Amino acid sequence: MSLSFKQxxxxxxxxAIGGGAGAWGNRYLTAERTTSSGGLAPFLxxxxxxxxxxxxxxxxxxPTSPNFIAAAVExxxxxxVRIDSARTVTGNVPEAFRNxxxxxxxGGEAPxxxxxxxxxxxxxxxxxxxxxxxxxxxxxxxxxxVKVTLKDGRSFNGQVVGTDPVTDVAVxxxxxxxxxxxxxxxxxxxxxxxxxxAIGNPLGLDNTVTAGIISAIGRSSSQVGVPNKxxxxxxxxxxxxxxxxxxPLLNEQGEVVGINTAIRADAQGLGxxxxxxxxxxxxxxxxxxxxxxxxxxGIQMVDLTGEIKEEINRDRxxxxxxxxxxxxLIVKVLDNSPAAKAGLKQGDVIQKINGKSxxxxxxxxxMVEASVVGAQxxxxxxxxxxxxxxRIQPSxxxxxEIG
Numbered sequence: 001m002s003l004s005f006k007q008x009x010x011x012x013x014x015x016a017i018g019g020g021a022g023a024w025g026n027r028y029l030t031a032e033r034t035t036s037s038g039g040l041a042p043f044l045x046x047x048x049x050x051x052x053x054x055x056x057x058x059x060x061x062x063p064t065s066p067n068f069i070a071a072a073v074e075x076x077x078x079x080x081v082r083i084d085s086a087r088t089v090t091g092n093v094p095e096a097f098r099n100x101x102x103x104x105x106x107g108g109e110a111p112x113x114x115x116x117x118x119x120x121x122x123x124x125x126x127x128x129x130x131x132x133x134x135x136x137x138x139x140x141x142x143x144x145x146v147k148v149t150l151k152d153g154r155s156f157n158g159q160v161v162g163t164d165p166v167t168d169v170a171v172x173x174x175x176x177x178x179x180x181x182x183x184x185x186x187x188x189x190x191x192x193x194x195x196x197x198a199i200g201n202p203l204g205l206d207n208t209v210t211a212g213i214i215s216a217i218g219r220s221s222s223q224v225g226v227p228n229k230x231x232x233x234x235x236x237x238x239x240x241x242x243x244x245x246x247x248p249l250l251n252e253q254g255e256v257v258g259i260n261t262a263i264r265a266d267a268q269g270l271g272x273x274x275x276x277x278x279x280x281x282x283x284x285x286x287x288x289x290x291x292x293x294x295x296x297x298g299i300q301m302v303d304l305t306g307e308i309k310e311e312i313n314r315d316r317x318x319x320x321x322x323x324x325x326x327x328x329l330i331v332k333v334l335d336n337s338p339a340a341k342a343g344l345k346q347g348d349v350i351q352k353i354n355g356k357s358x359x360x361x362x363x364x365x366x367m368v369e370a371s372v373v374g375a376q377x378x379x380x381x382x383x384x385x386x387x388x389x390x391r392i393q394p395s396x397x398x399x400x401e402i403g
Contacts, residue, residue: 072197072254073209078151078180079126080247082201083135083158083172085143086119123200123247124148124172125182125256127283131156131174134283135246136261137163140170148174151207162286166230166294166397167274168261169282170246182248185255187234187275190217196236198260198271200247212238215270220362224262224272230294230369232362233272234258240271249273295371295394297344298337301361304329304349312347320347323385327351328364342392345383352380368394 122139146158156174163170216235249258258273285292309322327349
């Protein structure tokens with residue numbers, strides 16, 4: 001069945017994703033969106049086969065830990081926290097109630113809207129003994145107060161140091177010392193089929209542990225259903241529920257390989273996590289300056305296929321001639337963006353960035369995100385059948401929503 005070019009928007013990976021992200025809270029999203037409550041399952045160390053307890057000799061099993069999952073939980077559990085946040089929402093008087101005629105009619109009986117307090121619960125984990133924590137941005141976004149409760153029952157007032165809605169990462173600081181901490185692992189070498197362990201506070205049930213496997217890696221934001229994020233998600237089948245958001249995803253060694261962040265309301269047993277390398281990079285920026293910068297080009301793009309190529313070439317109104325069967329097709333260049341200033345145009349096919357071949361929009365997004373604001377990127381494109389080279393300097397991702 002022919003695919004209309006107008007329908008391509010459902011496949012777009014938007015490097016110019018808007019910056020504003022509201023508080024997701026602990027609610028499920030519809031089929032088109034994901035829930036903010038992300039409870040994820042943990043992942044494993046790089047292995048090609050499903051590990052058994054015999055493969056975890058590097059993680060000592062104490063008398064109270066009958067298997068490697070229990071050993072990992074015993075090791076990491078004390079550093080996993082519950083985060084309770086609250087924010088006051090001011091009630092606004094409807095415009096109609098401000099009408100003098102309304103006031104004369106009802107006098108002092110006119111309704112006065114009251115402020116309300118919205119509360120939410122999520123998870124987090126301790127990065128340093130002096131009280132640095134990591135969680136999801138939607139767990140603490142716009143919060144007036146943040147309360148952090150440790151597994152041993154101690155509670156602390158938390159200060160939100162910074163949030164990054166683009167990756168859904170946030171950092172919190174509490175005044176404490178000699179705290180238990182997690183050990184960060186690596187997600188880059190994960191493969192589907194490895195073990196995954198999740199610890200969090202789903203539905204208010206503190207220190208809940210679930211286990212499963214890593215179902216997939218490199219899921220794009222569009223695939224997951226949150227196109228306004230810039231993350232290559234880890235997918236897991238570990239049981240997750242509202243309240244798991246911000247909790248750690250562990251491998252079988254008890255190392256954090258991701259942050260549980262989203263579940264799909266229309267799926268059974270699917271969860272997603274932010275890779276720890278992405279989260280750590282953003283956290284360092286947030287602790288240093290309170291904000292994170294994301295390199296931005298200002299293009300909308302789609303993976304090029306033979307079917308898409310034929311559809312575009314048949315559409316005379318577009319005025320685009322595509323000769324390639326593979327690559328990343330630019331379908332829109334935003335005005336006054338770095339891409340526009342560099343001369344990129346609708347219909348260009350990106351084939352290489354800094355000499356490395358790219359075939360998917362996700363690969364382009366990942367390479368741009370890994371670059372530096374203001375640093376030069378060398379692009380090789382195909383325009384109307386002719387190869388061209390362009391230089392582009394990513395700017396900082398705009399804070400306002402991009403249209």
